[in-house]
Amino acid sequence: MTSPLIEVRGLVKAFGRFRALDGLDLVVEPGEVHGFLGPNGAGKSTTIRVLLGLLRKDAGEVRLLGGDPWADAAGLHRRLAYVPGDVSLWPNLSGGEIVDLLIRMRGADPAASRREELIERFSLDPTKRGRAYSKGNRQKVALVAALATDPDLLILDEPTSGLDPLMEQVFNDCVAEQTARGATVLLSSHILSEVERLVDRVTIIREGRVVESGSLGSLRHLHRTKVVATVTGPPPELTGIDGVHDVAVAGDQVSCSVEPDVLPRVLRALTDAGVTALTSTPPSLEELFLDAYRDRAGARR
Amino acid sequence: MSATGWTLLLRLGLRRDRVLAPAGIGVLVLMSIASAAATPSLYDGPAERIHAAEAINASPAIVALYGPILDVTSEGELAMTKMTVLYAVFAAVLFVAVVRRHTRVEEETGRTELIGGTAVGRDAPLVAAGVEALLLAGVLGVLTALGNVIGGLDAGGSVAFGLLWGGSALVAAGIGLLTAQLSASARTCAGFAAGAIGVLFVLRAVGDTGPQWVSWLSPLGWNTQVRAYGDTRWWLLLAYPLLALALAGGAVLLRSRRDLGAGLLATRPGPATGSPRLADAFSLAVKVHATTLLLWSVAAAALGVVFGMIAPGVGDLLDNATAQSIIDELGGALVSAILSIVAVVLTYFAATVVGHTARDETDGRVEIVLATGVSRTRWFAATAVLALAGTAWLLVVTGVGLWVGYVAADGPGIGNLVTAALAWVPAAWVVGALAALCLALGARWAALVWVWPAAFLTLSLLGDLLDLPGWLTGLSPYAHVPLLPAASWDWGSAGGLTAVAVVLLGVAWWRFRARDIG
Numbered sequence: 001m002t003s004p005l006i007e008v009r010g011l012v013k014a015f016g017r018f019r020a021l022d023g024l025d026l027v028v029e030p031g032e033v034h035g036f037l038g039p040n041g042a043g044k045s046t047t048i049r050v051l052l053g054l055l056r057k058d059a060g061e062v063r064l065l066g067g068d069p070w071a072d073a074a075g076l077h078r079r080l081a082y083v084p085g086d087v088s089l090w091p092n093l094s095g096g097e098i099v100d101l102l103i104r105m106r107g108a109d110p111a112a113s114r115r116e117e118l119i120e121r122f123s124l125d126p127t128k129r130g131r132a133y134s135k136g137n138r139q140k141v142a143l144v145a146a147l148a149t150d151p152d153l154l155i156l157d158e159p160t161s162g163l164d165p166l167m168e169q170v171f172n173d174c175v176a177e178q179t180a181r182g183a184t185v186l187l188s189s190h191i192l193s194e195v196e197r198l199v200d201r202v203t204i205i206r207e208g209r210v211v212e213s214g215s216l217g218s219l220r221h222l223h224r225t226k227v228v229a230t231v232t233g234p235p236p237e238l239t240g241i242d243g244v245h246d247v248a249v250a251g252d253q254v255s256c257s258v259e260p261d262v263l264p265r266v267l268r269a270l271t272d273a274g275v276t277a278l279t280s281t282p283p284s285l286e287e288l289f290l291d292a293y294r295d296r297a298g299a300r301r
Numbered sequence: 302m303s304a305t306g307w308t309l310l311l312r313l314g315l316r317r318d319r320v321l322a323p324a325g326i327g328v329l330v331l332m333s334i335a336s337a338a339a340t341p342s343l344y345d346g347p348a349e350r351i352h353a354a355e356a357i358n359a360s361p362a363i364v365a366l367y368g369p370i371l372d373v374t375s376e377g378e379l380a381m382t383k384m385t386v387l388y389a390v391f392a393a394v395l396f397v398a399v400v401r402r403h404t405r406v407e408e409e410t411g412r413t414e415l416i417g418g419t420a421v422g423r424d425a426p427l428v429a430a431g432v433e434a435l436l437l438a439g440v441l442g443v444l445t446a447l448g449n450v451i452g453g454l455d456a457g458g459s460v461a462f463g464l465l466w467g468g469s470a471l472v473a474a475g476i477g478l479l480t481a482q483l484s485a486s487a488r489t490c491a492g493f494a495a496g497a498i499g500v501l502f503v504l505r506a507v508g509d510t511g512p513q514w515v516s517w518l519s520p521l522g523w524n525t526q527v528r529a530y531g532d533t534r535w536w537l538l539l540a541y542p543l544l545a546l547a548l549a550g551g552a553v554l555l556r557s558r559r560d561l562g563a564g565l566l567a568t569r570p571g572p573a574t575g576s577p578r579l580a581d582a583f584s585l586a587v588k589v590h591a592t593t594l595l596l597w598s599v600a601a602a603a604l605g606v607v608f609g610m611i612a613p614g615v616g617d618l619l620d621n622a623t624a625q626s627i628i629d630e631l632g633g634a635l636v637s638a639i640l641s642i643v644a645v646v647l648t649y650f651a652a653t654v655v656g657h658t659a660r661d662e663t664d665g666r667v668e669i670v671l672a673t674g675v676s677r678t679r680w681f682a683a684t685a686v687l688a689l690a691g692t693a694w695l696l697v698v699t700g701v702g703l704w705v706g707y708v709a710a711d712g713p714g715i716g717n718l719v720t721a722a723l724a725w726v727p728a729a730w731v732v733g734a735l736a737a738l739c740l741a742l743g744a745r746w747a748a749l750v751w752v753w754p755a756a757f758l759t760l761s762l763l764g765d766l767l768d769l770p771g772w773l774t775g776l777s778p779y780a781h782v783p784l785l786p787a788a789s790w791d792w793g794s795a796g797g798l799t800a801v802a803v804v805l806l807g808v809a810w811w812r813f814r815a816r817d818i819g
Contacts (some may be wrong), residue, residue: 049818049819052668052671052672053671054668054671054672054817054818054819055817055818055819056815056816056817073671073677074673074674074675074676074679075674077671077672077673077674077675078673078674080672082669082672084665084668084669084672087665087669088665088666088669089666090589090666091409092486092589092592093571093588093589094570094571094572095571096571096572096574096575097571097574097575097576097579098575099575100574100575100579101575101579101580101585102669102673104575104577104579104580104581105580105581105582105670105673105674105675106673106674107674110574110575126573126574127570127571127572127573128570128571129568129570129571131409131485131486131568132485132568142669155672
């Protein structure tokens with residue numbers, strides 16, 4: 001039995017009177033890709049900063065790579081790579097210089113790393129100055145520096161927020177390669193669908209506390225699809241079906257959120273009603289939370 | 302030209318400057334009032350006052366620093382000796398800073414882009430900054446004129462003096478607007494502006510001590526030539542707004558020829574790979590500040606050589622006891638007078654380095670570095686060492702420059718000018734360490750790093766003028782520096798100041814290790 005790479009228990013961090021983290025738990029096992037989800041302002045970045053020893057915890061226990069991130073930050077950091085959500089670069093250094101600098105600061109040798117290959121794959125121009133890069137390109141600089149070496153742990157804070165779909169695919173491939181060689185990844189995001197193809201387990205937080213945690217399979221109820229359809233005939237009766245929520249009919253338009261098991265049944269009903277337009281979107285985390293809270297409140301009653 | 306929405310930006314600018322502008326203008330006006338009010342008590346009657354003015358004119362060194370007194374019978378001209386040129390330079394720095402803050406800095410941070418997406422014209426930031434400078438220059442002029450009248454100087458001269466200060470501020474704003482167009486980097490733009498002001502100051506110093514027409518090339522030379530409290534050249538006051546308008550017009554023209562965020566000087570592509578030497582916090586700090594340090598070094602050397610060449614003129618006066626005492630009243634012998642100001646200015650290099658590290662933190666770059674194998678101690682040490690070593694280096698460069706100039710001008714004997722410059726190092730270190738302590742308390746306290754040197758300079762100057770108690774003026778580290786070469790090296794003060802700096806740095810390091818980052 002190997003010990004977790006990240007182990008956070010009852011973490012509390014307050015800024016003045018505001019409790020950004022309020023008894024948060026997070027466990028990341030070796031070799032897994034762990035999705036760290038939450039809406040904006042939930043405390044994801046704060047947790048990561050405590051994990052990196054940038055912020056001092058007020059209470060709770062934090063273990064990173066088996067050590068104390070506050071006491072031995074620099075030593076532990078040689079074994080991990082970090083990409084912040086909002087990358088800021090030195091305006092007068094070139095992208096290539098920054099990549100090499102960050103690799104060297106982690107104690108690795110850029111010449112022996114995969115930097116060339118990654119610069120190519122992310123189609124990054126390494127001769128541009130830091131001030132000239134767009135948000136997505138700044139993110140690429142940090143990603144290349146992080147993925148070029150073989151760290152034990154990758155901490156990625158909303159790493160794809162500035163990337164286009166093509167680059168997002170490159171990023172997904174790179175993460176898969178990292179995990180294939182045994183790396184552990186903590187991947188934060190505010191969109192479940194963005195990370196669900198990559199992650200093994202997720203922890204969902206809200207207002208500094210854990211709302212849900214477990215394997216993707218165990219969170220089936222989060223896999224609802226929001227369906228909006230326009231029908232020609234009379235709208236089908238969906239409210240009675242177990243697993244269909246939030247049914248709303250407005251004129252010839254029907255909307256509802258559907259659990260995976262009953263999706264075929266709903267689609268059949270819509271087809272029978274003469275569907276002319278159909279959109280299905282994964283629900284936002286906020287919608288899921290609304291569901292989760294309402295369901296829980298309902299169950300208690 | 303499209304300046305739609307500039308009034309909104311002007312209000313935003315005034316709101317953002319609600320502390321900086323009143324504080325800067327307040328200190329300048331206060332200094333002027335203090336100088337005006339203190340002068341009568343310094344001299345026993347007109348005869349002694351005229352003698353003092355003549356003594357100043359007879360010393361090329363003092364003239365090079367402050368400019369000549371064109372009307373020796375005028376009380377106001379004597380009272381404003383330091384104010385006319387030297388303090389106009391401080392006003393100029395303030396106005397360049399204000400203008401740059403609302404133009405190039407905003408562009409570099411991307412906030413201009415945010416504004417540009419709204420219904421605001423392309424030239425609106427430039428126009429708003431220019432109009433704000435005009436308003437502030439007006440306030441500075443009016444308050445200075447009023448202040449000097451309150452200080453006991455005659456009204457007509459005070460109006461002229463207020464106008465010439467306001468005019469200098471306007472020209473500085475014009476320089477700020479124009480230089481802000483040149484480079485995509487706000488720091489490079491600041492370097493250009495500082496260089497321009499430095500050249501104007503040296504032109505005036507050369508003209509005032511040599512061929513007089515050279516002084517007329519510099520607006521700072523006009524400050525003396527206006528003869529505010531003598532036979533005033535009112536027409537010359539028109540030259541300031543005209544020059545400022547030309548500079549601002551040039552800025553608008555340059556703005557129309559470049560893209561948002563770009564400079565006129567094209568950015569060259571950088572290397573695709575990093576040098577193996579660029580591998581830790583120290584080499585990063587050196588790399589980031591190398592150009593700045595080089596420019597500062599050139600400026601310090603040039604200033605040193607120019608004043609070193611003027612310095613031998615002091616020797617002619619040494620047999621005249623009265624004149625010597627008057628020169629002492631003006632801030633000691635030339636070298637110490639220059640060094641007392643240069644040391645404060647060079648301390649701003651330390652402030653720049655520390656302020657830059659604070660920006661690294663608020664922008665999120667420190668987060669990236671501290672997430673690697675770089676420890677907090679190394680990061681902090683890199684900043685502190687570069688700040689303090691850089692300032693010491695610049696003082697040495699100034700000292701060597703003084704010595705070279707002095708030797709080149711066949712000065713009598715070879716003075717211990719390098720030692721004289723070194724004497725200021727411990728005091729500059731204390732102020733640099735105070736800046737580091739501000740950083741250690743939190744990035745939001747780092748704005749204070751810009752305040753310390755100016756505050757201590759103001760304190761010592763006010764102390765002279767108002768005869769403040771010794772314990773109060775003694776709060777300034779600069780007050781404990783022996784005035785070499787006239788005085789001799791004092792191990793006690795050097796050791797004491799260095800010890801204070803070390804203690805401050807120790808406390809700062811201890812705090813920085815224990816606080817939250819970002």
